[in-house]
Amino acid sequence: MFLDKIGGVFIPVSNIEQASDWYCDILCFPKDGEIHFGHIYVLPLNGQNIILDSKIFAPEHIHKVPAVQLLTDDIKRSYDYLKQKNVHITTEIENGHWFNFEDLDGNIIMVCK
Numbered sequence: 001m002f003l004d005k006i007g008g009v010f011i012p013v014s015n016i017e018q019a020s021d022w023y024c025d026i027l028c029f030p031k032d033g034e035i036h037f038g039h040i041y042v043l044p045l046n047g048q049n050i051i052l053d054s055k056i057f058a059p060e061h062i063h064k065v066p067a068v069q070l071l072t073d074d075i076k077r078s079y080d081y082l083k084q085k086n087v088h089i090t091t092e093i094e095n096g097h098w099f100n101f102e103d104l105d106g107n108i109i110m111v112c113k
Contacts, residue, residue, distance in 0.1 A: 002092060008042070008049035012061040014105050016041055016054040022104050023052065026031050026085055027070075051090035055106070075099070075113040084112075 020041035024031045035041050039055040039108065050068060053107035072078040079093055088102045098112040 006048045008051040010051045010056060011063065011068065011103070011107050012057040012105070013052045013103070013107075014056050014057045015016050016052060019052045019054070019104060023050065026087060048049050060062065063103055063107040066108050069110045069112050071112055072113055075111065 011019075016035055016039055020033065020035065020043075021031055023029070023041075023043055024033070029043060033041060033043075037055075039053055040090075041052040043050040044053070070078075075097060079089065079099055082089055082101055083090055090100045090102055090108065093099045096113075098110055100108050100110050101107060
């Protein structure tokens with residue numbers, strides 16, 4: 001009845017234009033994607049997509065724990081890159097394998113080696 005994979009993870013954002021530009025910038029994606037229906041922007045990753053959605057935004061919908069885990073093969077380089085981009089990092093590199101950061105709305109994203 002269902003396929004054995006997840007198509008995407010929704011992240012509630014308050015401003016779809018600002019959020020899509022910010023995510024494209026930190027993920028090194030071109031900023032040429034389309035905003036669908038005036039409130040959805042899909043970041044096509046290799047596997048599950050990140051779906052930014054301003055229609056579902058409300059302060060109580062913000063992810064206070066990681067709902068998305070971005071993978072890296074160099075945790076220190078990723079940490080330093082986000083610091084250089086002035087991204088609000090909420091943890092240090094933990095156990096040499098992961099750290100968390102916030103997007104513009106306060107959604108927590110994990111980076112993991």
